[in-house]
Amino acid sequence: MDAFAFIIHPLSAKRDVARKYPLLGRVLPEPAIDFFSRFWPPVYISHVTGVRSLATGKEIEGWLIAVPYTVQRMLHLSPGEVYRKIIAAGRLAERLGAQVLGLGAYTSVVGDGGVTIARALDIAVTSGDSYTAALAIRAVREAMRRMEYEPAAVTLAVVGATGAIGGVVAEGLAGEVGSLLLIGRDQPRLESVAGRLRAAGAKDLQLSTAVADIQRAEVVITVTSAGGYLVRPEYLRRGAVVCDVSRPRDVSWQVAQARDDVLVFDGGLVQVPGAVDFGFDYGPPPTLTFGCVAETMALALEGRFEDYSLGKNLSVDRMQEIDALAEKHGFRLAALRSFERELPEETIARVKANLY
Ligand SMILES: NC(=O)c1ccc[n+]([C@@H]2O[C@H](COP(=O)([O-])OP(=O)(O)OC[C@H]3O[C@@H](n4cnc5c(N)ncnc54)[C@H](OP(=O)(O)O)[C@@H]3O)[C@@H](O)[C@H]2O)c1
Numbered sequence: 476m477d478a479f480a481f482i483i484h485p486l487s488a489k490r491d492v493a494r495k496y497p498l499l500g501r502v503l504p505e506p507a508i509d510f511f512s513r514f515w516p517p518v519y520i521s522h523v524t525g526v527r528s529l530a531t532g533k534e535i536e537g538w539l540i541a542v543p544y545t546v547q548r549m550l551h552l553s554p555g556e557v558y559r560k561i562i563a564a565g566r567l568a569e570r571l572g573a574q575v576l577g578l579g580a581y582t583s584v585v586g587d588g589g590v591t592i593a594r595a596l597d598i599a600v601t602s603g604d605s606y607t608a609a610l611a612i613r614a615v616r617e618a619m620r621r622m623e624y625e626p627a628a629v630t631l632a633v634v635g636a637t638g639a640i641g642g643v644v645a646e647g648l649a650g651e652v653g654s655l656l657l658i659g660r661d662q663p664r665l666e667s668v669a670g671r672l673r674a675a676g677a678k679d680l681q682l683s684t685a686v687a688d689i690q691r692a693e694v695v696i697t698v699t700s701a702g703g704y705l706v707r708p709e710y711l712r713r714g715a716v717v718c719d720v721s722r723p724r725d726v727s728w729q730v731a732q733a734r735d736d737v738l739v740f741d742g743g744l745v746q747v748p749g750a751v752d753f754g755f756d757y758g759p760p761p762t763l764t765f766g767c768v769a770e771t772m773a774l775a776l777e778g779r780f781e782d783y784s785l786g787k788n789l790s791v792d793r794m795q796e797i798d799a800l801a802e803k804h805g806f807r808l809a810a811l812r813s814f815e816r817e818l819p820e821e822t823i824a825r826v827k828a829n830l831y
Pocket of ligand 1: 698767
């Protein structure tokens with residue numbers, strides 16, 4: 476049977492370690508977990524079964540493997556040390572029989588976005604970022620439709636526009652929205668993304684290095700590796716639609732609580748075709764998964780065992796290709812969710828009512 480593997484890692488040290496080791500998660504304080512994570516080898520988590528293509532009936536299997544580093548660890552260690560642990564996890568995937576490996580959350584962010592890791596391994600590698608971007612675009616289109624926003628009349632802000640996902644999301648939506656506000660930390664890098672978008676036909680572009688400038692946008696996609704809460708309640712305009720793709724999130728629960736006149740939802744969740752059993756609770760509801768996991772599964776269902784999304788410059792063509800492949804095999808955008816719950820219709824109605 477064709478097979479994939481996917482690497483996960485703890486986003487919240489205590490909560491996520493407790494999912495695998497309830498006792499350790501309960502007794503160890505967060506700094507201790509963070510400290511020991513450096514010496515812990517990659518961990519076999521579970522066998523994934525029941526993923527079946529709607530188009531061909533083909534079934535695949537897979538494995539979840541954890542790299543024990545927390546986000547803070549990965550941000551502070553040298554990329555070389557982090558690569559070594561991820562490559563060791565990749566070797567475990569090879570021994571299990573996987574033909575394609577997906578890099579979850581920060582394991583795809585670190586260093587060169589998977590290029591060095593792919594070079595070191597014998598199996599195909601993908602960051603899953605192309606399908607994550609495609610799903611964020613789908614989710615934002617759906618939210619604009621439900622908020623009755625006319626895309627050509629809105630300003631869309633992309634926070635993290637100089638990143639892999641942010642860049643391709645901005646390019647993918649540039650032709651649909653009235654105006655595009657690219658936000659990043661580094662002006663020359665922003666200019667370079669803007670140059671690429673202009674060459675692709677984007678017209679009304681604004682650049683900023685201040686996250687607070689999202690105040691100008693009706694629609695915000697935030698997709699950074701800031702590692703924590705970046706978007707503050709006072710930055711958002713009334714009626715703002717905010718798609719948070721980042722893991723850990725850029726928008727905290729407190730923002731949603733403080734601002735009941737904005738719509739905050741997760742980007743990138745998708746329904747898996749077949750009767751999937753992940754064998755482990757790694758966060759999403761049982762039949763849903765993240766775009767990066769789904770991209771890895773879709774490649775295995777298609778038998779495309781080649782490096783797919785790697786590096787920091789993703790192409791719109793690849794994003795559209797994987798979107799079509801996933802659609803063909805039966806992956807579907809999940810209902811919009813906000814902080815682990817489906818976004819209720821009343822919330823959308825309330826935000827709309829507050830607009831005028
Ligand atoms: N939901 C999902 O299914 C899914 C799937 C894959 C990835 N993700 C998440 O998506 C996010 C981005 O991934 P990526 O691969 O696009 O990462 P990336 O290529 O490393 O890009 C990260 C972006 O964040 C910006 N940034 C970093 N720290 C910042 C800070 N303190 N303030 C403002 N901007 C900051 C970077 O700006 P500079 O250019 O200045 O460095 C860059 O634009 C990550 O959180 C990742 O975990 C989610």
